[in-house]
Amino acid sequence: MLDRIHKAQRVMEAACESLGRQINIMEVCGTHTVAIFRNGIKSVLPERLKLLSGPGCPVCVTDQGYIDVVLQLAERDDCLIATYGDMIRVPGKGGSLETKQSRADVKVVLSSEDALQLAKDNPEKKVVFVAVGFETTTPATAVAVTEAVEQGVDNFLVLTAHKLVVPAMRALLSAKNDNIDAFLCPGHVSVITGYGAFAEIVDDFGRPCVVAGFEALQIIEGLAEICRQLSEGKAEVTSIYGAVVTEKGNVAAQEITAECFEPADGYWRGLGKIEKSTLRLKDKYSRFDALKRFNITETPGEEAKGCRCGEVLCGLIDPPQCSLFEKSCTPEQPVGACMVSSEGACAAWFKYGGIRKSGHRVSG
Amino acid sequence: METNRHDRILLAHGGGGKLTDDLIRHHILPKLKNDTLAELGDSAKLNLTSEKICFTTDSYVVKPLFFNGGDIGKLAVCGTINDLAVAGSRPVALALSLIIEEGLEFELLEKILTSISRAAAKNNVNIVTGDTKTVEAGAAEKIFINTAGVGVRLPGVDLGCERIAPGDKIIINGTIGDHGMAIISQREGIKFESQLQSDCAGIGELTCKLLECSRGIRFMRDPTRGGLAATLNEISRDSGLSIEICEGEIPINPTVQTAADMLGFDVLAIANEGKFVAIVSPESADDCLEICRNHPLGADAGVIGQVVETRDVPTVELMTRIGGRRIVQMPYGRELPRIC
Numbered sequence: 001m002l003d004r005i006h007k008a009q010r011v012m013e014a015a016c017e018s019l020g021r022q023i024n025i026m027e028v029c030g031t032h033t034v035a036i037f038r039n040g041i042k043s044v045l046p047e048r049l050k051l052l053s054g055p056g057c058p059v060c061v062t063d064q065g066y067i068d069v070v071l072q073l074a075e076r077d078d079c080l081i082a083t084y085g086d087m088i089r090v091p092g093k094g095g096s097l098e099t100k101q102s103r104a105d106v107k108v109v110l111s112s113e114d115a116l117q118l119a120k121d122n123p124e125k126k127v128v129f130v131a132v133g134f135e136t137t138t139p140a141t142a143v144a145v146t147e148a149v150e151q152g153v154d155n156f157l158v159l160t161a162h163k164l165v166v167p168a169m170r171a172l173l174s175a176k177n178d179n180i181d182a183f184l185c186p187g188h189v190s191v192i193t194g195y196g197a198f199a200e201i202v203d204d205f206g207r208p209c210v211v212a213g214f215e216a217l218q219i220i221e222g223l224a225e226i227c228r229q230l231s232e233g234k235a236e237v238t239s240i241y242g243a244v245v246t247e248k249g250n251v252a253a254q255e256i257t258a259e260c261f262e263p264a265d266g267y268w269r270g271l272g273k274i275e276k277s278t279l280r281l282k283d284k285y286s287r288f289d290a291l292k293r294f295n296i297t298e299t300p301g302e303e304a305k306g307c308r309c310g311e312v313l314c315g316l317i318d319p320p321q322c323s324l325f326e327k328s329c330t331p332e333q334p335v336g337a338c339m340v341s342s343e344g345a346c347a348a349w350f351k352y353g354g355i356r357k358s359g360h361r362v363s364g
Numbered sequence: 365m366e367t368n369r370h371d372r373i374l375l376a377h378g379g380g381g382k383l384t385d386d387l388i389r390h391h392i393l394p395k396l397k398n399d400t401l402a403e404l405g406d407s408a409k410l411n412l413t414s415e416k417i418c419f420t421t422d423s424y425v426v427k428p429l430f431f432n433g434g435d436i437g438k439l440a441v442c443g444t445i446n447d448l449a450v451a452g453s454r455p456v457a458l459a460l461s462l463i464i465e466e467g468l469e470f471e472l473l474e475k476i477l478t479s480i481s482r483a484a485a486k487n488n489v490n491i492v493t494g495d496t497k498t499v500e501a502g503a504a505e506k507i508f509i510n511t512a513g514v515g516v517r518l519p520g521v522d523l524g525c526e527r528i529a530p531g532d533k534i535i536i537n538g539t540i541g542d543h544g545m546a547i548i549s550q551r552e553g554i555k556f557e558s559q560l561q562s563d564c565a566g567i568g569e570l571t572c573k574l575l576e577c578s579r580g581i582r583f584m585r586d587p588t589r590g591g592l593a594a595t596l597n598e599i600s601r602d603s604g605l606s607i608e609i610c611e612g613e614i615p616i617n618p619t620v621q622t623a624a625d626m627l628g629f630d631v632l633a634i635a636n637e638g639k640f641v642a643i644v645s646p647e648s649a650d651d652c653l654e655i656c657r658n659h660p661l662g663a664d665a666g667v668i669g670q671v672v673e674t675r676d677v678p679t680v681e682l683m684t685r686i687g688g689r690r691i692v693q694m695p696y697g698r699e700l701p702r703i704c
Contacts, residue, residue: 005686031628038630040688086628110552214625216686331696342628351630353691 001217008224009044015227016048023049024179025226026172026315028165029186030057030343031214037352039216049223052177052315053345055168055271056186058133059086060313060338060345063267064301066161067092067337071100073128073159073290080105080122082115083130086341089334091304112137112144119148119156128290131160135192138162138279139253142260145281145288159290160280162261165189166197167277168268173205176271176314182208182226184219187241194249195239202235211239260285267300269337270310309336312345319346326350373468378498387496391470395477396460396484400492408492410457414516418453420444421512427505429476432546433562436509437479439637442566443588444513445487449568450584450640452523452575453515455487460494460511465504476507487566489513515568521575525602527582532671533649534607535642537570537656538563538664539615540592544634545623552627559619565638570659577655580648586640590695593632593680595641597694600678607680609669609692632682633695643671 016023027033033053036042042051055061071092074081081097085108088097097106105125109115112129119127131141141158148156169183185198190211198209208229212222222240229236239245257279266278281289291298303309307329308322319325319338329335331347338344342351376383393402400408424440434442441458448455460480464473484491542563549560567586575581583603587595592614600607616631624631638661644652649667656662669683680692 001685002687034628037690038684039686040682040684040690041686043688043690044686216684216688220686351693351696353693 004217005044005220008220009046011224012049012227013046015231016046018231021048023227023230024052024181024315025049025184025223026052026054026180026182027184028054028056028169029184029189030060030341031188032184032186032212032219033057033345033348034343035214035216035219037348039219040352041216041219044220045223049227052180053312053348054172054183054315055268055313056165057338057341057343057345058137058163059090059341059343060309061163061168061268061270062087062090062132062161062337063269064092064303065267065299066159066301068301069291069296069298070097070128070130070159071095072296073294074100074104074106078126080107080118080125080127081130082107082109082118082127084109084132086343087130087132089340090337091334092301112140116144116148116153116156119153120151123155126155126157126293128157128159131158131162134163134165134186134189135257136188138257138261139192142256145260145285146256148288149285154287156288157290157293158281158288160261160278161266162279163266163268164263164277164279165193166200167274168271169198169201170204171268171271171274171277172314173201173207177316180207180315181230182210182235184222184226185209185211187211187213187245190239190241190245190249192250192253194247195237195245196247197249198237202237206235208235209237211241211245213241213244267298269303270313273300304335307336309338309346312338319349322346371470373464373466373470373473373498375466375498375500378464378496384496391473392477392494392496395474395481396491398490398492400457400490401494408457408459410492410514412456412514412516414519416517418448418451418515418517419512420447420451421510422447424509424511425505426547428547428550429472429506431550431562432560433542434564434637435476435479436507437476438483439564440509440511441480441483441487441489442564442637444511445489445566445568446586446637446640448513448515449566449571450586451515452521452584453517454572455489455513455515455566455568457490457492458484458511458513460491461509462494462496463504463508463510464496464498465506466498466501468506472506483566487568518572518575520579523581523583525583525599528599528603528605528643528671529582530605530671530673531646532582532643533646533667534596534609534669534671535644535649535652535656535665536587536592536615536668537567537640537662538638539617539620540587540636540639541620541624541631541634542617543637544591545620545629545631547635548627548629549623560623563636563638565661567638567640567661570656570661571640573659574642574652574655578644578648578652580645580652581642582645583643584640587636589635591631591633591635592641593630593692593695596680596692599641599643600680603671604674604678606672606674606678607669608672608683609680610683611685613666613668615664615666630695632692
């Protein structure tokens, strides 16, 4: 393995040398972010290769307005909130789901199926599934909705914040950060969407998009492939994730998603409103739509004062550049969403301590 | 037998009257029988071989009560034995307090008591005194257990963080994360739970053997809550020295690694219940490793790293498989499963 790493390192070094400038590569997947930190990958990269953690952590990109709706529903006596674990600490108006857990019905689930089962087990409650996540989790939510139809589970409600990765990448390059040279594309998402989904980024923006898995070696070789393209002045869509990622992806998963959901304009933390970037339930499933059932309109939320999660998500700053980082914002007492999720850039930076080459803590 | 009329614990079983007496004499004593306990005195009278003892206590509130590789009873015995063992003593006697929720099935209690009895026998300790209380339904999760333990300090053995020096080696007696992942997967209902087994075991026999055979052991600790990450950070903080561990040398069961990856957990921060970390002098490391590997609880033992001088602040660093470095932080409490 070390031979292949050294080979990849040489490719990256050569690219930095030939371009004669810093190379900025953004990963848009929280699992990549964690793998990069956990494996100490930054410590084996050339000085001039900078990794930016983009909007790839589902909890982090969820707009504050959505969080506030969840917290508002948690206050209702007739509601039971079913949520993935890492959502419960995200702070919003009047606390977080965790702080409300003692007086509100909040259950942590591992899947949409668990949420549906909660609805069946609690017929007297409206079970609101906090449906966040990218293309990877949406098919499972769609399956739960179709099962709810078949089984007549009318107290199962979905508060959807499902998001699409490619519109966010477009929005980043168009309006927020054009210093991104290339994207390391998410392996899990690509299994569903196919690597062909990233072709428009290459075609419209000329940025290389390389899909890689989550092993350290895969990530490093993915970065080397990007460097190779950049040094040769090319931009291509490539997958080095092997046979699990095809060009067209998992068609069955795409179909079940398309059966239940349609793209809609939506709010992202840090990126604002992005056209056709979120998924809402189609009209024929509107009775499962929590917003419609409770007649709530989601409005963009305000971030906590001083919180720079938005800039972190756009790759404009590293977490230590936020004045709250490690001071008033820690995993125990998070101010912003990027410190809450284990896949958030701030949490990863806090936990694994930034880049270490010399044995000293690097704070910026 | 009076209690035969009941198949569940009643509040009255903790009332100090006839039912309490029945509970103790007919359910607890037969399982844990030994001469000291049988006296049922207000205190146990112990005849120890030395005045130098270790004394500790721990409470057990694990959920689920029964898990692959153990249960709350075995855990309550082994956990306290292990605290005594890593302090450099030979565990000899335990006190057992049961706090039982009204409504607990006697069948379940019997199973737990059987497990306590087996674990105590296997580790050569007696339960010499105890207490039972009952609480109203809802005031406990079926049963909480507290154990306290006494161990006789091994002659000539003096362990302490202040004895640790740069160059010392770090040994662990086997795979990490097994207990925590077994519990979490069972709690979360994850499908591969059957392959995950807690490492719950008493390590006293092995630590005594190590301490008797080698004078090079500086310090030991059992990496329970917070896992290896917490233990190494404590050692680093208390010794003022830094620690480097090698990812490739840390024994991890592949199923545990897969389960942890799936949930987004760091195996380094996952609890163990049959492990110890030993900091040993460089020259004694090979002997210590051999002693471990010749014992069933140390078959997978390895030298996972070393103690180094501190450059800035005491730090624990991981040398990753790819030749990278990263900090191992003190875990910050409850880890949450991730989304996808």
